[in-house]
Amino acid sequence: MKEITKEWIEKAEGDWKTALKEFNSSDPVYDNICFHAHQCVEKYLKAILVENLVYFEKIHDLEILGEQVKNFLPEILNKQEDLIWLTQYSVRVRYPGFNATEKDSIKAIETAKEIRKIIRDYFKMEVKDEDD
Numbered sequence: 001m002k003e004i005t006k007e008w009i010e011k012a013e014g015d016w017k018t019a020l021k022e023f024n025s026s027d028p029v030y031d032n033i034c035f036h037a038h039q040c041v042e043k044y045l046k047a048i049l050v051e052n053l054v055y056f057e058k059i060h061d062l063e064i065l066g067e068q069v070k071n072f073l074p075e076i077l078n079k080q081e082d083l084i085w086l087t088q089y090s091v092r093v094r095y096p097g098f099n100a101t102e103k104d105s106i107k108a109i110e111t112a113k114e115i116r117k118i119i120r121d122y123f124k125m126e127v128k129d130e131d132d
Contacts, residue, residue, distance in 0.1 A: 001123065005051040009123070012043035016116060023109050030100035034089035037108035038062070041086060044119040045069050045076075051123075060090035073122055082111045 019036035022028050038060070045065040049056050052072050056065065062083035066076050076083075086108060092098045100108070117127050 002051055005047050005123075008043050008047035008050060009125075012040050012047065012116070015040040015043060016112065019109060019112065023105060028102075028105065030102055030105040031089075031093045033105040034086075034100040034108040035093055037105075037112035038086050038089040040112045041083070041115050042090070044116060048072055048119060048122065060087065062087045062090075073118065075118055076115075079111075079115055079118070082115070086111050 015036045019033050019040060022033045022036065041062055042060060042065065045062065045068075046056060048069050049065070054068055056068060059065070063080060066080055066083045069076050088098075089100065089104075089108060093100055120127050
């Protein structure tokens with residue numbers, strides 16, 4: 001695995017841990033959970049692209065990134081609907097006028113967990129129970 005790929009994965013894991021900590025806190029901020037779940041998925045998708053020397057724009061659109069990844073990870077096509085849904089938490093949720101709900105945060109965590117597992121499997125990386 002390339003060093004830059006490892007860096008993308010480390011950043012993705014940081015977002016995953018932040019999303020989980022917030023999700024499990026006594027007073028969770030749903031916007032932050034959804035934002036970091038999105039960031040985790042975005043960075044994992046970009047890790048696949050950099051590993052395979054595929055150029056990508058500086059974007060946050062998970063649908064577009066998923067399209068770019070599908071040649072290396074065909075099972076991502078089964079997650080396109082989730083990628084489209086999760087994309088709304090990239091930037092929009094960071095500003096007034098749009099708020100995530102508890103239900104949204106649950107779906108965001110579940111989506112990130114599933115995609116994270118698919119991508120970690122691609123890289124032959126373990127997913128431990130304590131990662132949840």
